[in-house]
Amino acid sequence: MAASQIRGIRMPEQISVSQLPRLLVVEDDDVERTIICRSGFQSGFEVDAASTLQNAKQLVGERKFDCATIDIGLGADSGLMLLQTLAEQDLLIPVIVISNADPKMLEMTGKAAEALGFDSHVMSKPLNLIELRGILDEHYRNTPIRRSLDDLNKTAELKRVEQQVGLIVDEWQGSIRDGASER
16 A cells, blocks of 8 residues: 655555644734644644634634634634634634733633633743644644554554564474474
């Protein structure tokens, strides 16, 4: 079976890019949205971005997401409103809450996300890209499609090892037979 590479994982051809885990990026700043989208893509996600609360709600209505980054300050709106919408729809995906608020407000926002039932991480601006990438990588590793790909890769690896062991055993048995026939 032919395979392609995504983030170092062997991916069978029958798994399409549209089946990759999907990340929703909600950020009103163009530069930061681009950076977060790029980090999500590099972590292996298919990425959708929204610059407003309305755009984000529309995307949530159209697609299934596996993870989201949500900026709390969205102009006149708040990312907390999106968290509440997701919770009301029982879409409790892992979220990375992003804000340039003071540390106490950031902590309260994280507690609010957890109270709504979200597995959340809180990040302050300016973003620490290494930390963001680490969190996205962690969420990517825990998505169902990634676990399925890992299982497929483990099965293929196990079959390869079994074949190699079989060849070694056959060679060993052949050498025993050859040694016995020489006596």
